[in-house]
Each structure stands twice: as C-alpha cells, then as structure tokens.
Amino acid sequence: MRLLRHVADLRLALAAATDTALVATMGNLHAGHLSLVELAGRHGRPVLTSIFVNPLQFGADEDFDRYPRSLEADCRLLQAAGCDLVFAPTVQEMYPEPQTYAVLPPLADTLCGAFRPGHFAGVCTVVLKLFNLARPRYAVFGKKDYQQLFLLKGMVRQFNLPIVMLEGETGREPDGLALSSRNAYLSATQRAQAPQLHATLRALRQRLLAGERDYTRLETEASEALSRQGWRVDYVALRSQRNLLPPAPEEKDLVVLAAAHLGRTRLIDNLELSLPVCGRAPRV
Numbered sequence: 001m002r003l004l005r006h007v008a009d010l011r012l013a014l015a016a017a018t019d020t021a022l023v024a025t026m027g028n029l030h031a032g033h034l035s036l037v038e039l040a041g042r043h044g045r046p047v048l049t050s051i052f053v054n055p056l057q058f059g060a061d062e063d064f065d066r067y068p069r070s071l072e073a074d075c076r077l078l079q080a081a082g083c084d085l086v087f088a089p090t091v092q093e094m095y096p097e098p099q100t101y102a103v104l105p106p107l108a109d110t111l112c113g114a115f116r117p118g119h120f121a122g123v124c125t126v127v128l129k130l131f132n133l134a135r136p137r138y139a140v141f142g143k144k145d146y147q148q149l150f151l152l153k154g155m156v157r158q159f160n161l162p163i164v165m166l167e168g169e170t171g172r173e174p175d176g177l178a179l180s181s182r183n184a185y186l187s188a189t190q191r192a193q194a195p196q197l198h199a200t201l202r203a204l205r206q207r208l209l210a211g212e213r214d215y216t217r218l219e220t221e222a223s224e225a226l227s228r229q230g231w232r233v234d235y236v237a238l239r240s241q242r243n244l245l246p247p248a249p250e251e252k253d254l255v256v257l258a259a260a261h262l263g264r265t266r267l268i269d270n271l272e273l274s275l276p277v278c279g280r281a282p283r284v
C-alpha cells in the first residue's frame with residue numbers, strides 16, 4: 001500500500017488505472033469504513049482511500065479543529081483491509097485559491113442541511129474534486145450518511161459522471177449505536193446513553209409497521225422521547241426513500257432519519273423500512 005500526499009503523485013499512480021474504486025473518508029477509521037474498503041475491493045482495483053478532513057463542510061462553530069486525526073493508525077488498518085493507495089493531501093493542496101463551490105438543490109438545505117448551512121455544498125465540492133483527481137470507476141459511500149449519499153448520487157447523475165455509486169450498509173455496535181468517528185467524543189455516560197437514538201428509530205419503525213400513519217405525530221413523539229432522555233434534538237423525520245421529501249400517503253419505501261446532540265456531540269442515524277403492500281408481509 002502506498003501513501004500519497006500530493007495531487008501529482010496521485011495522478012501518476014493512477015495514470016494507467018481504469019477500474020479504480022474510491023472510498024472517500026475524513027480518517028479516524030473504524031470498522032464501518034473498513035467494510036466500505038472491502039466492498040470497494042470486491043468491485044475494482046486499485047482501491048484508493050482518501051483521508052482528508054474537509055474544512056469546507058464544517059461550520060464556524062463545529063468540530064473541524066478537534067476532529068480526530070490519526071493517519072498512521074488509519075494506514076495500518078487500511079493496509080490490513082486490502083487498500084492499495086491512500087491519498088492524504090493538505091488543505092493547501094486540495095484548495096488552491098480562488099475557491100469554486102458545487103451548487104446544490106434545495107434538498108441540501110433540509111434535514112441536516114437546515115442545521116449545518118453549507119455543509120453539503122462542502123461535501124459535494126470535495127467529492128467532485130476527488131472524482132476529478134482519481135477518475136474512479138466505482139465510489140463507495142455509507143448509508144449512515146443517508147442525505148449525503150442521496151445528494152452525491154444526484155450530483156453523479158446530474159453531471160453525467162461515469163462512476164458507479166456503491167452503497168455500504170451502516171455498521172453498528174452490538175447495542176445498536178451506528179459506528180461513527182464522532183462516537184470517540186462521547187463520555188462513558190454518554191456512550192451508555194447513545195444507543196437510545198437507534199432505539200428511538202426502531203420504535204418509530206415498529207409503530208409504522210403496526211399500522212400507524214400519522215407521520216407528524218410519530219416524528220414529534222420520537223423527538224420528544226429523545227428530549228426527555230436528555231438529547232438536544234435537531235430533527236426526527238420520516239421521508240420517502242425516492243426523493244427524501246415528506247412521503248405521499250401512497251409511498252411505501254420510507255426512511256426515518258434523526259440527528260441529535262448528546263452534550264457537544266452530534267450523532268445521526270437512519271433506518272429504512274417498507275410499508276406492507278396489501279396482502280404482503282412487511283419488509284424491514
């Protein structure tokens with residue numbers, strides 16, 4: 001496995017590659033990332049993992065400075081997971097002045113985007129740059145960042161990028177907590193409390209599968225349940241998988257998404273579900 005720090009080295013390393021599989025990360029890797037690397041390796045070679053804490057996607061009051069950086073440990077994990085190339089550029093290397101941003105559809109200002117203005121423009125900008133630099137045939141993103149994945153797939157479609165988008169399932173701790181680099185911020189007490197987010201989404205899903213259809217009420221009650229347990233809730237939202245908008249009554253393929261804070265740490269999670277079509281067993 002080779003570690004590349006410069007755009008010129010990346011271009012050279014990939015000059016003859018036609019089947020590159022890219023996994024874009026911000027480092028501080030955990031088992032969830034490694035499963036994306038393995039998924040990438042089942043589709044293309046070389047497997048390229050980028051490690052770049054992207055300043056463009058952090059708000060002024062967010063955790064850019066304290067975001068954990070652990071390049072050496074990350075490289076050891078990546079080597080063991082079968083990664084071929086690591087691209088870990090500096091901010092100066094990635095963002096020569098003047099800055100140009102991707103412009104996103106209004107959906108980017110809803111859900112997480114409503115609480116993190118400009119976040120998804122920062123994500124799509126850096127991912128578009130990585131796509132242009134690496135020209136991958138495959139790119140892997142996790143479903144944990146559901147809205148991010150949705151917007152990135154839209155960008156690929158809209159800009160006719162010749163990239164196959166692969167989706168990795170969310171890795172979870174045995175107690176249900178979704179794997180995230182930000183879990184490292186949690187105190188022992190908060191870590192014990194953190195699975196409540198997933199449990200709340202599961203409870204909401206159960207109520208839907210049991211036949212409840214007052215979506216606003218379900219969202220409000222789930223949000224209130226988290227607040228009562230000490231979370232500061234950004235949102236709990238039920239959306240259509242198709243367009244991430246509030247679902248029309250006939251819509252069957254849904255996703256419940258949530259973002260909430262424990263202390264200074266913001267966690268997100270989501271669960272897909274399909275409502276039963278009359279006469280068929282529910283798919284969960």
Ligand code: PAF
Binds near residue numbers: 025052054123127145
């Ligand atoms: O999901 C992430 O870790 C980041 O948003 C990404 C896709 C690597 C862009 O910086």
